Amino acid sequence: MSEFFTALSTSSLLQNALLAGLIASVACGLVGSYVVTRRISYIAGGVAHCTLGGMGAARYLEVVHGWSWLSPLHGAIAAALIAALIIGWVSLKGRQREDTVISALWAIGMATGILFIARTPGYYEDLMSYLFGNILLVSRSNLVLIGVLDLLVVTIGLLFYNRFLAVCFDEEFARLRGVSVEFYYLLLLAMTALTVVVLTTVVGLVLVIALLTLPAAIAGHFVQRLWQMMVLATIISAVVTTAGLAISYTPELPTGATTIVLTGGLYLLTIGWTRWRRGAAAR
Amino acid sequence: MTDAQPVIQCRNVSFSYGGPPVLEEVTLAMPPCDLVCVIGPNGGGKTTLLKLLLGLIVPQTGQVRILGMPPEHARPRIGYMPQHIHLDIHFPVYAMDVVLMGRLGNTSRFGPYRRSDKVVAQRCLAEVGAAHVANRTFADLSGGQRQRVLIARALACEPELLLLDEPTAGLDPAAQEDLHATLRELNRRFTVIMVSHDIGFVSLYFKTVICVHGHVHTHASSELTSRQVADMYGREVRLVHANADRSQADPTGGEPAT
Numbered sequence: 001m002s003e004f005f006t007a008l009s010t011s012s013l014l015q016n017a018l019l020a021g022l023i024a025s026v027a028c029g030l031v032g033s034y035v036v037t038r039r040i041s042y043i044a045g046g047v048a049h050c051t052l053g054g055m056g057a058a059r060y061l062e063v064v065h066g067w068s069w070l071s072p073l074h075g076a077i078a079a080a081l082i083a084a085l086i087i088g089w090v091s092l093k094g095r096q097r098e099d100t101v102i103s104a105l106w107a108i109g110m111a112t113g114i115l116f117i118a119r120t121p122g123y124y125e126d127l128m129s130y131l132f133g134n135i136l137l138v139s140r141s142n143l144v145l146i147g148v149l150d151l152l153v154v155t156i157g158l159l160f161y162n163r164f165l166a167v168c169f170d171e172e173f174a175r176l177r178g179v180s181v182e183f184y185y186l187l188l189l190a191m192t193a194l195t196v197v198v199l200t201t202v203v204g205l206v207l208v209i210a211l212l213t214l215p216a217a218i219a220g221h222f223v224q225r226l227w228q229m230m231v232l233a234t235i236i237s238a239v240v241t242t243a244g245l246a247i248s249y250t251p252e253l254p255t256g257a258t259t260i261v262l263t264g265g266l267y268l269l270t271i272g273w274t275r276w277r278r279g280a281a282a283r
Numbered sequence: 284m285t286d287a288q289p290v291i292q293c294r295n296v297s298f299s300y301g302g303p304p305v306l307e308e309v310t311l312a313m314p315p316c317d318l319v320c321v322i323g324p325n326g327g328g329k330t331t332l333l334k335l336l337l338g339l340i341v342p343q344t345g346q347v348r349i350l351g352m353p354p355e356h357a358r359p360r361i362g363y364m365p366q367h368i369h370l371d372i373h374f375p376v377y378a379m380d381v382v383l384m385g386r387l388g389n390t391s392r393f394g395p396y397r398r399s400d401k402v403v404a405q406r407c408l409a410e411v412g413a414a415h416v417a418n419r420t421f422a423d424l425s426g427g428q429r430q431r432v433l434i435a436r437a438l439a440c441e442p443e444l445l446l447l448d449e450p451t452a453g454l455d456p457a458a459q460e461d462l463h464a465t466l467r468e469l470n471r472r473f474t475v476i477m478v479s480h481d482i483g484f485v486s487l488y489f490k491t492v493i494c495v496h497g498h499v500h501t502h503a504s505s506e507l508t509s510r511q512v513a514d515m516y517g518r519e520v521r522l523v524h525a526n527a528d529r530s531q532a533d534p535t536g537g538e539p540a541t
Contacts, residue, residue, distance in 0.1 A: 037374055159393050166384045169374050176337060176363055177387035177440070220375060224420040229375050 004249040017135040021241030024198045027150045029234025030157045031195040032216035038168040041213045046102040047083045048196045048208045050109030054079025055130050056116030063120050080193035088189040092182055133204030133256035146198050153191045203256035214263045218270045288351050290315050290474045296345030305331045309499040318470040320485050321478045323495035324516050329478045359388050362442030364433045366449050372422050378432045379417040385439025407438040411465055427458040447477035463488045
């Protein structure tokens with residue numbers, strides 16, 4: 001662990017990684033709280049897996065066709081937004097079974113991504129870093145893009161806090177008060193999509209759902225209001241991403257997986273502690 | 284302003300969710316400051332009637348007018364309290380946060396609520412006798428307190444008409460009586476319409492009773508007979524009338540003692 005702190009002062013890779021984790025945590029805490037209370041984590045899962053299609057396509061164009069200005073992160077943003085809007089539209093129209101559509105998009109997005117990556121040199125390394133993340137590969141320009149997305153999501157999330165709260169708590173009542181429920185639902189899904197992309201750089205798309213929902217779920221056991229949940233979830237997320245980085249550094253463990261195991265452990269501890277306390281109160 | 288005009292007017296309204304009609308040929312008119320109870324068996328169309336009045340669903344035939352306007356236009360002037368079973372009670376909100384949602388139509392589009400919104404919300408909570416729970420979590424409240432908070436939220440819209448879907452569900456008799464007293468107090472200012480399952484004492488508290496069972500019949504509550512109710516529910520029902528001895532139900536299903 002001390003090795004990590006020594007390296008942190010000299011290695012710009014490590015500094016970028018740490019910064020990426022901290023920036024991502026803000027969006028994670030804010031949007032994660034909306035996702036958990038509105039119960040749309042399955043949608044977020046679908047969106048996350050669809051990003052592979054976008055990343056694969058962007059990487060293919062970048063390497064094979066020499067579109068050097070394009071990076072996988074751009075593809076991920078496009079794919080995530082498209083997937084979120086399709087799922088949102090289906091869920092609002094309600095003509096199809098929503099979970100079926102999400103599962104289909106989930107798989108089709110991944111399949112598309114794998115086909116593109118198979119046609120691109122460097123197949124295995126790319127695929128692994130998209131799926132499970134490689135926070136040590138976050139570049140300066142990626143960091144700037146993540147920061148912009150983060151700022152956008154957080155600004156919207158705070159500006160419309162009251163309306164999002166009302167839509168998440170009681171959609172029908174919000175509609176009767178003249179709130180455009182459909183607009184805010186789609187906006188929330190778009191913010192979820194962007195947050196998923198940001199978090200994907202930290203832990204990869206397979207593990208992203210845990211990082212999006214677990215800090216908010218843990219926070220939910222200790223808070224009484226939504227904004228408190230957001231603040232606590234942000235802190236928890238910042239702690240686990242930093243700890244994940246620090247713990248995995250010396251033994252060279254995969255950082256994303258280490259972070260997720262830590263978060264999951266914390267979640268189980270929280271549940272255990274809450275139960276124990278409830279039991280103690282009953283005695 | 285609304286003295287001459289009925290608060291609610293339905294003309295030949297029929298509605299179905301795609302299958303057999305839920306409501307047929309509904310015609311009714313409610314004068315201002317009426318206190319109305321909507322009763323009827325499960326699946327009879329009580330909630331459907333409320334949704335038609337709110338404009339959440341549109342009738343296939345006929346016309347609904349609220350305060351002389353189509354329901355969608357009248358919405359800002361309607362306070363609505365839904366059945367609370369569809370809410371996630373573990374949602375992290377203070378009672379005050381919930382009541383403030385009633386201000387959404389009146390407050391600014393961005394940013395926090397105004398100070399004046401908080402004043403209104405606090406006043407509405409006080410009006411239903413729940414001022415002391417303002418800074419408590421919704422999940423920690425009792426059933427009766429939750430109902431009161433939701434009524435306060437409907438009041439925070441500063442409505443001219445209050446629609447309540449089963450506000451007494453799950454409350455013990457004492458809490459129900461308290462709630463009825465609160466509603467009578469609110470009724471001095473505007474029309475109150477509530478759906479209820481509890482029909483035994485309906486004529487003690489309400490001026491008008493709407494019986495919904497596919498068709499809709501309106502009665503002055505003093506004229507409602509046990510037979511009419513029994514026909515609707517398909518079984519004997521005990522009714523208690525204000526001018527009868529409270530402890531003695533009307534066992535014969537005959538005409539009320541007037």
